Amino acid sequence: MVGSFDAFSFLSVVFRLLLAALCGGLIGFERSKKDQPAGLRTYTICCVAAALATLTSYYVYEMLTAVWAEGESLKFDGSRYAAAVLSGIGFLAAGSIVRAAHQQITGLTTAIGVFVDVCMGIAIGAGFYAAVIGAFVMLIIVFDMMGHFEGAFKRRTRNLTMVVSFEDILDLDTITEAIRNYGAEIYEFDLEETGEGNIRSAVIWTKLPKENTSHSLFLTAIAQMPCVESVQELIA
Amino acid sequence: MLHFLDPFRGVDTLSVIIKLFTAVLIGAAVGLERSHKNKPAGVRTHMLVATGAAIASMTGLFIQLATDMPSDITRISAAVISGLSFLGVGTIVVTKSYNVKGLTTAAGLWASGIVGIAAGLGFYEGAFLAGALILFSELSAGFFRGLITHEPVYNVEVLTRDKDTMAKVMRVLKDHHVSISNLKMIFTEVDGEPYYLSQVHLKIRSDSDKEKIYSQIASVEGVEQVLEIEQIK
Incomplete structure (x- = not known):
């Protein structure tokens, strides 16, 4: 009943949602330090919601075969929620891109950051842990270290x-x-x-x-x- | 999965009532923090979003289970997610100083919708846990804010006479590890004497260093005056 991490089970649902909150929270904490409009809460919310959407797809599939006994419905596409979530967060992220004075565009990093956060959440929901570790490490490197590097580079x-x-x-x-x-x-x-x-x-x-x-x-x-x-x- | 909940995952009347209650409850939980901070989207908005999303996904399930029409359970609710994002963009505001406000509120509404979809399908485990995690993250943000130390940025004005002086000032600032940005320079003449008025954003580590930095700048040859205009961050 409780099950393992890989298969869809209560334990894996709990684990993946907690992992989503943790990963999203850490990245968001990092961004909060730099006073970004998207901080701890935004990143955590987006990551958990994306993971939930993917987990819901697994849930529906399991229910179709086990409880609702419809058999594997030909029309069910497990990736539809994840796809909708991604296109949706694209709209939200676009709202944070600002056209500032003197033809400067700002907020692009925030937008892409939230977008990648959702991508990571989807991978967590699917249990694709290898990709999650890679993505998390990459995000920390880019957000934490590249900022200094890029600033120093631009001044010189x-x-x-x-x-x-x-x-x-x-x-x-x-x-x-x-x-x-x-x-x-x-x-x-x-x-x-x-x-x-x-x-x-x-x-x-x-x-x-x-x-x-x-x-x-x-x-x-x-x-x-x-x-x-x-x-x-x-x-x- | 917790199989004792299985009887309540269908589209019979009892399941529908339980699912709607779940959606309303979790929507309220997510919206509670926003309402507490007087954000435009309060408890009612989040409850409405979650309930609407739950109804949409329940309808998708109903069409699959109770009718003969061929359909995809997830299509209606997937469209809900896209639609909520449109709504979310409408709540994001860009202020006059080019700050983005309302991103977290928009994300919260969007997440309420996703939680509502899960509730409508009977995925109680996921919906409750995700709702609890979101609520926890919103409440704990205050705790974490204490851990975050912001480096203040000051808008400082430096008045110099020589054209080389500003370069010397930059070198001094670099030696003290002060981050410089947004240099603006205005050339004026006062009583026939040339003056360079420079405005620059300085990121200084802590308050105690601030006065030391200012006196360091003032001691550079050619600097007439150092004035802190305001603290930006």
């Missing part, structure tokens, strides 16, 4: 994104010429919609010269120009 890179504000639209030519004289390369620039008054602003993607990769020196040089109101570096 030669690519710099900034938003420059100025008064006259013709100043943009002066600014781009000054950037080129500095030795930097311009990938792209984008004039933004007018803000308050007659202050215009533009987002410029540049590549700093090899000889001088200091972000602050470059920004100081741009700020020094008389036509420039302000300059701000954008780090995604």
Whole structure:
């Protein structure tokens, strides 16, 4: 009656749901530390619910053969709940992607994090423990360590994104010429919609010269120009 | 499975009543914490979601067991999950400072639906356990919050005269392991004298270090003034 871990039994149901709460909770705890909108509760809820959905599919199959005695119904597809859960969490996650100022997109990591959390929950519900261990380790590495790595990398890179504000639209030519004289390369620039008054602003993607990769020196040089109101570096 | 519950997993009247009660109960449990924090979706909303989902999955089961029409038990309830996600997106709000609010509430509603589906099919073990785990996680979040130490981020303004000064300041900050982001620089002239006004976000370890860092910045040659504007986090 109680059964083993692998087969669908009361013990495995209890174990898998507890495991889902544990894994989701640990990842969520990790994200809570970084003040993310999706924290401990969101990750735990999503993981447990996804595991429950998969377990429900197993439950229905067992009931069809044992209790309700319909035989293996030809139309029953055990993966339908898991598929619906995934497409559903995709919508929810999309709601957390934000289009911020200066053409910055933020919240993508949160969205994908919740999505992967649900994927992990589905694997737990199915009893696919090998995949769960792998996924959990990967998530911890990505969320915990990659953040520092990526931040440090971005600060040292030669690519710099900034938003420059100025008064006259013709100043943009002066600014781009000054950037080129500095030795930097311009990938792209984008004039933004007018803000308050007659202050215009533009987002410029540049590549700093090899000889001088200091972000602050470059920004100081741009700020020094008389036509420039302000300059701000954008780090995604 | 707990086979003593088997008589109550069908679509006879008694089973239906028990299943609906289960759905309402667990929905209420999940919604209790949200209501306590005055979130837009309270106890009633979660109960409604769970009950609706239970009815949907019960109907799917009924069509399979009591009628001759060929069908898939899970199709109706799977559509419930997708539909709830649409609803969930509608409750997510992005504030003016580009913060996302309501994600946990949306996830809670979505989970209530899944628990309701399980209850409607008679999967009492899973529904109760999942509901208990969700409730436990919502209640224990307060406990865990005490364990989480946030590193505060301050918006600091530095006034300098030389164009090289800011680079020196950056080096000093790096030596003290202060995380720098969002550097904004404005060039102004006061009485014909050039001034660079820099605004930068600093992530400093603890309050005691904060004053030391500020005095370190101020002691760099060329720095006129260091001013903490606000604490962002």
